[in-house]
Amino acid sequence: MEQLHAEDRRQLAYAHFREWSPSIHYAKYQSLPPGKLPRRRLYDYEILYVSQGEAATTIGETRYEWKAGQLIYLPAGLFHQNEVVSQPNAQFLGIHFDYFDELEVGSDEDMVVNEAHPLAEKFCREATNETFPPLSEQIIYTPSLLCVQLMEQLVEEFTTRPPGYELACKALMLNILSQLQRSRSTLHQRAADTVHGQRLVSLMKQMESSLAEAWSNKRLADLLLMNEDHAAKLFKQVAGQPPGEFLRSIRHREARRLLRETDLSVEEVGERTGCPDIHYFSRQFRKQEGLSPSMYRKLSRVL
Template sequence: MHSFENEFPIQRKAPFKEWSPSIHYAQFQRMPTGSLAERRIYDFELLYVGQGEAATTMRGQRYTLTAGQLIFLPSGVLHRNEAVSRPDTRFLGIHFDFFDELDIQTEADMIVNEAQVQAERFAYEAVSEDFQPLSQDPVYTPTLECVQLMEQLVHEFTMRPIGYELACKALMLNILSHLLRLQHARSRSLASQHDGKLLELIENIERNPEEPWSNAIIANRLNLSIDHAAKLFKQLVGLPPNEFVHTVRHREARRLLRETDLPIERIAERTGYSSIHYFSRLFRRAEGISATEYRKLSKVL
């Protein structure tokens, strides 16, 4: 099971008009201090902390949640929930899918029995062209309006007045739109905080292409994780860090070949390549001719 965990959640790009969430469970809960067993679910869950403090361990990371925060628990991902505060923690939980694809009759139908996994039942996470997947950064601090929508959904699902399915679907779509907008605003806020550092780093790369600009070094300069640094870098530059570094080095190599008589070995060193063979292979791949042939041609032209 663990070896396949990174395959989840299964994502499906779909325009909003195809999103049609169905609600499988929506209740207020109270949990005494302590930890539940690890589990996976076939659908998705929004777990909102109304009072107290909680934690969820997922993919090797422990997320701490204070009152007013929620966590998005994806289909197929192993997780363990915990009530941290004493004597208990109060939650609001909503189980749902994005495409009205699951037939859930009981609460047990939502939980994966690892001895009898039904692979075809794992729900798809809807992904839009305009937003990152909700599962990408799973902790959210919803607005008061969003919390009120969740509370209203619990009321509809519990009381089940005529037409409650339609009301629940509409409420869930509204809740998802709130979370997507929160995620987008958070992403742009984080990006803008780092834009200045990124621009300074980009100038440094262009001035000193010979330095060992690995993804890890770039992330360390920005004081970010490697994945987060790469994401922000690509948002600003339009290229992943390694591709940008290669572009800068290749541009400088072309200039040195045209404007100097430096040996090719020296040009390779000055553009960050310790191996002339590696430099030559990359240069030929980009230009279609060798560095020596490029130099001769540039002299003629």
């Protein structure tokens, strides 16, 4: 990790969980074309999740590559340069935050260091605890489906700003941080500990790329060459969810993305995510979100 100037060095703040009080400075979806972004460093912390495509980040002499389903954790004061490497673009979910509600942000410029006039007192501190080491010890994370859903909820709260959104964002961010700590044992690391782990990971990727197909427990068991009960048990060990719950989660996540980022009809979104009956799709979506697909799309495009 690249060394910082002494006066700008990031400080670790040892604090009990009850003292953590994160504030959100930015939470949005972005679509960026291929190419390198300017080299920079931040006063606050950033989580940048790739929902579609591939990206890379150069820190010092090291180039980190990350793809859809992964995120990069960028601490305050760290020189870095992000790059979109996929064609025709990449889709991101970005969150800027601090741990102790210590940075006043009026515009995006307040988060980025002006290298001609860096302000040492503005660099935010990173929380650590006797239970959790600092997240900055790791650069690339593979968040759980729950963590991704929490990040999506945070973006919605921050962009639509209903009454009490600041409190909701704070609570969501605390949950996201705890989920990232747990994800240090990633899906692939857990899979490596099981005999059929790699086959299960491959199967889950196949499910994500073919959401419209029928994925019954029997089909999964047949593909894994084992009985249904044993297949379901191993699946849950690796994915952290039973097969049916995992499938519902990734279908719903994709439905949300398609409603936000495309002009496909609600019926087409349902078909692409394994639910061609528009009425059933709408009922299930409303059950998860509390509003119809059409209203979700409308609200997601308010800002």
